[in-house]
Amino acid sequence: MDAVFLARMQFAANITFHILFPSISIALGWVLLFFRLKHLRATDPQQKLDWLRAYRLWTKVFALTFALGVVSGVTMSFQFGTNWPGYMERVGNIAGPLLGYEVLTAFFLEAGFLGVMLFGHRRVGEMVHLGATFLVALGTLMSAFWILALNSWMQTPAGYEIVDGQFHARSWLEIVFNPSFPYRFVHMVLASSLTCAFLLIGISAWQLLKGVATTNASRVLRTGLVLAALAAPAQMVAGDFHGLNTLKHQPQKIAAVEGIWETTRGAPLLLFAIPDDATRSNRFELPVPKLASLILRHDPDGELKGLNEFPSAHPPVLPLFWSFRIMVGTGILMLLVSWVGLWRHWRDGWEFSLMPRPLLKLFAGMTFAGWVATIAGWYVTEIGRQPFIVSGLIRTSEVASRVPSASIALTLAIYVTLYVGLLVAYVGVLKYMSEKPEKSSAAVTSEDLAQDPLRYQSRGEFA
Amino acid sequence: MMLMSFDELLPLIFIGLMGVSLLVYVVSDGYDLGVGMLMHRATPDERDTMVASIGPFWDANETWLVLGVGLLLVAFPKAHGLVLSELYLPTALMLVGLTLRGAAFDFRVKAKADRKAMWDRMFIAGSMLASVCQGWMLGRYISGFGEGWNYPIFAGAIAIALPTAYALLGATWLVMKTHGELQEKAIEWSKIAWAPMVLGLILISMATPWISETVRLRWFTLPAMIAVASIPITTSVALLTVRLLLGAPAVRGALCWLPFALLVLVFFLSFLGLSYSIYPYVVIDRLTVWQAASSPESLRVILIGVCVTLPVIIAYTGFSYRVFRGKTIELDYA
Numbered sequence: 077m078d079a080v081f082l083a084r085m086q087f088a089a090n091i092t093f094h095i096l097f098p099s100i101s102i103a104l105g106w107v108l109l110f111f112r113l114k115h116l117r118a119t120d121p122q123q124k125l126d127w128l129r130a131y132r133l134w135t136k137v138f139a140l141t142f143a144l145g146v147v148s149g150v151t152m153s154f155q156f157g158t159n160w161p162g163y164m165e166r167v168g169n170i171a172g173p174l175l176g177y178e179v180l181t182a183f184f185l186e187a188g189f190l191g192v193m194l195f196g197h198r199r200v201g202e203m204v205h206l207g208a209t210f211l212v213a214l215g216t217l218m219s220a221f222w223i224l225a226l227n228s229w230m231q232t233p234a235g236y237e238i239v240d241g242q243f244h245a246r247s248w249l250e251i252v253f254n255p256s257f258p259y260r261f262v263h264m265v266l267a268s269s270l271t272c273a274f275l276l277i278g279i280s281a282w283q284l285l286k287g288v289a290t291t292n293a294s295r296v297l298r299t300g301l302v303l304a305a306l307a308a309p310a311q312m313v314a315g316d317f318h319g320l321n322t323l324k325h326q327p328q329k330i331a332a333v334e335g336i337w338e339t340t341r342g343a344p345l346l347l348f349a350i351p352d353d354a355t356r357s358n359r360f361e362l363p364v365p366k367l368a369s370l371i372l373r374h375d376p377d378g379e380l381k382g383l384n385e386f387p388s389a390h391p392p393v394l395p396l397f398w399s400f401r402i403m404v405g406t407g408i409l410m411l412l413v414s415w416v417g418l419w420r421h422w423r424d425g426w427e428f429s430l431m432p433r434p435l436l437k438l439f440a441g442m443t444f445a446g447w448v449a450t451i452a453g454w455y456v457t458e459i460g461r462q463p464f465i466v467s468g469l470i471r472t473s474e475v476a477s478r479v480p481s482a483s484i485a486l487t488l489a490i491y492v493t494l495y496v497g498l499l500v501a502y503v504g505v506l507k508y509m510s511e512k513p514e515k516s517s518a519a520v521t522s523e524d525l526a527q528d529p530l531r532y533q534s535r536g537e538f539a
Numbered sequence: 540m541m542l543m544s545f546d547e548l549l550p551l552i553f554i555g556l557m558g559v560s561l562l563v564y565v566v567s568d569g570y571d572l573g574v575g576m577l578m579h580r581a582t583p584d585e586r587d588t589m590v591a592s593i594g595p596f597w598d599a600n601e602t603w604l605v606l607g608v609g610l611l612l613v614a615f616p617k618a619h620g621l622v623l624s625e626l627y628l629p630t631a632l633m634l635v636g637l638t639l640r641g642a643a644f645d646f647r648v649k650a651k652a653d654r655k656a657m658w659d660r661m662f663i664a665g666s667m668l669a670s671v672c673q674g675w676m677l678g679r680y681i682s683g684f685g686e687g688w689n690y691p692i693f694a695g696a697i698a699i700a701l702p703t704a705y706a707l708l709g710a711t712w713l714v715m716k717t718h719g720e721l722q723e724k725a726i727e728w729s730k731i732a733w734a735p736m737v738l739g740l741i742l743i744s745m746a747t748p749w750i751s752e753t754v755r756l757r758w759f760t761l762p763a764m765i766a767v768a769s770i771p772i773t774t775s776v777a778l779l780t781v782r783l784l785l786g787a788p789a790v791r792g793a794l795c796w797l798p799f800a801l802l803v804l805v806f807f808l809s810f811l812g813l814s815y816s817i818y819p820y821v822v823i824d825r826l827t828v829w830q831a832a833s834s835p836e837s838l839r840v841i842l843i844g845v846c847v848t849l850p851v852i853i854a855y856t857g858f859s860y861r862v863f864r865g866k867t868i869e870l871d872y873a
Contacts, residue, residue, distance in 0.1 A: 140645045146598055147641035151634045153605050157612055158627055161620030164612055169837040172613030176841045179602070179609045180848040187602045188855045191595025192862055199862050244834055477620075479627050487631040494635055498642050505650050 079481040080473050083159040086488040090152055091458075092451055093495040097145030099450045102220055102265065103272035104138050105213030107299065112209060114295075116202065126292040133289070134296070136509060137275075139194050144502060146187070151491075159484075162475030163465055167243045170236060170251055171226055178222035186215030217265070224264055228257035230466050231457065232325045238469075255325055259318040260457070266314055267453060269307040270410055271446025276300030277417070278443025279510045281436040284428060286511055294428040297439070301421065304414035311407060316371075322460075323372050326467060327381045328390040329460035333400045334368045335361075335393060338382040343368040351393040356384065391462045395455060403452035410445055413438060444503075549839065550832035553614035554821065556845060557607055562810045564603035565673075566708070566803055571597045573709020575640060575666025576702060577728055578659060585721050586659060590644065592716040592867040597644065599856060601637065614838060615831040618821040625684045626676050633672035639665030667702065674701030681743070681813065682750045683823040693746050700739020707732035708806075711781070711799040714790060716867045722791060729785050729798065737778055740809065744771065747816055753824055754816040767815060774808045777801045 108131060115127035153175075157164060164171065192200060192208040200208070235250025236243050245251060280297035283289050323330045335351045335358050336343055345367035349358040369378040383390045417435065424430035465472040477484075543551075571593040578586050612619045623630055639661050647658035678694030710732055713725035748755035758767060781798045784790050790798065817823050821831045832838065 136649055140649060143598070143641050143645040146601065147638040150601060150605055150637060153608055153612075154623065154630055154634060157608075157619045157623040158630060161624060164616040165620060168613065168616035169834045172616070172833060173837055173840045173844070175609055176613050177844050179606050180844050180852070183602045183605060184599070184848070184852045184856075187599035188852065188859055190598055191859050195595050196862050242834070245836060245840070248840065477624060477627075479624055483627055487628070490631065490635055494638060498638070501642070501646055501650070505646060508651055509649055 079479065079484055080476040082481050082484040082488060083476050083479075084472065086484060086491060087155055087159050088458075089488065089492055089495060090148065090155055091454070093499070094145065094148035094152055095450060095454060096447055096499075097141045097148065098216065098220065099268050099271045099446065100141045100275055101138060101145055102216045102268035103303075104134065104141065104275075105209070105216050107272060107276070107303070108134055108138060109206070109209050109213055110299070111296075112206060122291065126295050129289060129292040130296050133292075133509065134276075135194065137279075137506065139190075140502065140505065142186075142190065144498065148495075149183075158479070159477055160465065160472075160475045161477050163470070166241065166470055166475060167466060169242065169244050170229065173245075173248075174222055174226040174229070174252070178219055178226075182215050182219035182222060185218065186212050189215070220264060220268075221261065224261045225252045225254070225257055227457075228260045229254045231260075231461055232256040233466055233469060256318075256321055259314070259321045262314045263311070263318050263453075266307050266311040267446070267450045269303060270311060270407075271450055273300045273304035273307060273414070274410060274442050274444070274446045277304060277414075277439050278441075278445075279506065281439035282443070282507070283510050284431070285433065285436050285440060288511055290428075297428060298421065298426070301414055301418045304410060305418045308407065308411035308414055312411065315404075315407070319372065323380075326460065328383065328386040329396070329456075330372065331381055331383045331386070332391050332393045332396040332460060333456060334372075334380065335397045336368070336380050336382045337384055339379065339385060340382060341369070341379045342366045342377045343380040345371065346397075349397065351397050353393055389463065389468075391460045395459050399452045399455040399459070403449050403456060406445055406449040406452065410442070410449070413442060546835040547829065549835050549842070550614065550828040551819075552842065553610060553832070553838060554828045557610040557614065558810065558814055560603050560607035560610060562807065564600065564607055565810075566806050567596070567600035567603060569705045569806070570708045570712040570799075571600055572640075572666045572670050572702075573705035573707065574712060575662055575709070576670065576706050577709050577713070577725075578666075579663045580728065581721070581724070583655075583659075585724070588717060588721060588867055589713065590647070590662075592713065594644075595859060595863045597641070599859065601641070613841060614833055615821050615828070616833055618826050618831040621822055621826065622680065626679060629672045629675045629679075633669050633676070636665045636668030636670075636672060640669060641665075670702035670705050671698050674698035677701060681747055681817070681823065683825060685750065689750070693742075693750065696742055696746075697739065700735065700742065703732050703735040704739060704806075707736045708799070708802050711802055715796045715799045718791075718866055722795075726785055726790065730782075733778075733782055733785070740774070740778075740805075743809075744812070751816075751823055753820075757816060767812075770808050770812045770815070774805055774812075777805050777808070781805075 111127055111131040111134065115124055115131055118124040118127055156171075156175075189208040189211045192205065193212050196208065197205050229251055232255040234254040235245065235247040237246045238244070276296050277300035280293040280300060283293035284297065319330070331337075332351075334343065335346050335349050337356050337358070342365070344363035344365050346358065346361055346363050348360060348362035350360050351358050366376040369380060370376045372378065372380060383393065417439065420431065420435060421428070461467055463471050463473070465475055574589050574593050578589055581589060608619075611622070643658045643662035643665060647655050647662060650658060675694050675698040678697030679690075681697075682690050682693055707729055710725045710728040714722055714729060717725060748758055758764065778801075781801045784794060784798050784801075787794070819827050819829070821828050
């Protein structure tokens with residue numbers, strides 16, 4: 077197989093594996109801060125204990141998630157150079173400072189305070205500990221800020237000038253706040269909120285089904301449902317704006333997403349189709365007349381550019397068309413499930429013991445729904461940039477490494493094996509941790525806690 | 540010496556920053572990789588303590604690697620492409636090792652109890668793989684990626700020497716951070732690792748001038764030779780002091796920190812020596828810092844960021860080490 081394709085597969089494998097973990101931890105850091113504050117402010121001893129238990133379980137999830145994000149992120153920082161050496165040689169003047177600022181302002185901040193956040197509670201005061209938790213959460217958000225600035229710049233480059241084939245910065249403000257950046261940043265932060273919310277919902281529902289840790293699981297489930305019910309509609313609106321922005325700057329991406337080959341007025345929304353690059357047409361179309369034009373132009377007879385306007389400069393259609401439908405479909409499902417769940421919960425008088433088991437099973441089944449939507453969404457935007465690495469300016473094939481394809485194939489096989497193994501272990505450990513009653517909790521009751529709140533804290537469970 | 544303009548100076552500032560990041564990485568991740576490798580000689584309880592001693596730090600330690608490679612990528616893109624293409628396979632294997640280790644670190648205490656031994660093996664194997672690959676990469680790098688029968692032997696020797704250096708660093712870290720039986724074991728491990736580490740250092744010092752004429756001329760020309768001789772002399776004194784301390788009772792008590800501190804000094808001096816050998820090249824005899832550097836405008840933008848953030852990073856790293864100072868106790872998520 078050709079080296080460029082293998083290098084792309086390898087990079088795709090790495091970023092796919094990597095994004096699973098930040099998509100949880102960006103939001104989970106803030107959720108942990110919320111749990112901790114609820115624990116501190118609760119006056120009822122049972123409530124206090126519940127929030128503390130919730131904080132402990134989810135801190136472990138955070139630690140595990142964060143570690144996997146770090147190790148796959150380290151790999152990614154090397155793969156920029158090993159897989160795309162020409163990229164840095166051409167746009168290093170722009171990509172370099174953005175990556176540099178990510179390391180300096182985000183990575184060190186997270187990593188520096190993570191130790192204090194995870195293990196420092198008995199060594200520092202409550203305020204310092206809260207501060208450390210806040211800084212870790214802030215660090216993950218800053219990291220998203222810088223990497224999305226760079227990613228968005230590659231989609232919608234701005235603020236640069238080209239001298240002898242080399243890119244130079246003209247305006248850093250325009251580079252960072254390039255046209256697609258605000259939309260992509262909001263879209264990703266909301267995606268993380270939804271991913272995290274469904275992880276909270278799914279694991280807590282699983283605990284309720286198994287009858288473990290029911291009192292704290294109820295509180296976490298409610299937190300997750302509220303977060304999802306708020307984030308899901310917000311994501312619909314943000315996604316719509318992001319789509320309109322893409323239409324303006326990368327019309328070929330939208331044409332592929334909608335499966336439109338010829339420029340059309342009043343384009344239909346295709347619910348189903350199998351786009352075929354060879355015949356440049358769709359098979360088995362299931363259209364809703366004029367809906368695509370209505371959504372994208374806010375006018376049923378609006379004109380949408382077709383793929384044939386972009387000869388040899390548009391992305392592959394089939395993966396884009398379907399990734400987009402998987403993303404939107406999962407998003408709609410998450411909206412429905414969170415709203416129905418919350419409505420039912422309200423009708424039950426906020427009592428989870430009345431929640432029907434099939435609904436809890438549905439919640440548990442959607443534990444990783446956020447991952448599906450997030451990955452599908454990233455495939456839309458990343459594959460949608462092809463065949464370019466910097467939209468319209470540099471083709472991916474121009475910057476690929478000259479490492480022999482056998483070496484790339486070998487390392488690709490090793491990476492994929494490793495990632496699949498770690499992913500299986502990650503999901504297995506989440507399941508195990510959620511089913512296992514907390515070791516030290518057996519001996520501690522709410523009465524103990526009421527008499528001596530410090531006693532529970534000092535009986536640390538080995539990390 | 541002629542005066543340089545600020546733009547000419549920038550690549551030098553950045554090669555300095557990159558070097559310091561990699562030095563901090565080698566020392567800090569060195570001790571935790573060392574602790575990881577030593578775990579195969581420890582009992583399950585001791586393993587928990589050993590992991591606890593590095594638990595709050597390993598993540599931040601690894602960030603220095605990202606910074607070092609990031610600076611190489613950002614400031615010297617041409618060298619980055621050359622170095623990482625030459626070191627493609629060892630880099631990939633090192634990353635596999637680091638990934639295994641970082642994942643196993645968290646999995647070992649969160650997975651089912653009967654899986655813990657398996658994750659410990661992963662942790663040990665990952666630490667070893669990463670260290671050996673780093674040794675090989677160092678060996679290839681300082682010999683300028685030369686071709687010929689002697690080069691792989693040299694890189695292979697470093698691939699064995701660097702892990703023993705990490706093991707020694709890790710063992711002295713444990714001498715400092717633990718007490719009782721584990722501390723006794725750590726002292727024994729330090730004694731075992733000392734000789735091969737010294738041998739490796741001598742090998743590098745002898746082989747680099749032999750392989751590269753640039754290095755030979757630089758070290759063995761008078762009068763510079765007299766001035767730079769202080770580097771190997773101080774290094775030797777520090778290493779001998781470490782060996783003597785390991786036999787002394789004080790290392791169990793008040794002076795438990797000294798072997799580790801002296802080894803950090805040895806790493807620092809070796810780094811100085813290496814820098815002196817290589818300057819002004821990024822890739823020896825092939826690419827100078829000025830040939831490899833990116834545009835001054837971009838370097839200036841990053842430099843502002845570095846000047847603002849680095850002091851803050853050093854401050855909160857110091858804070859974290861202060862919070863977890865003293866002998867290691869159990870870690871818990873309270």
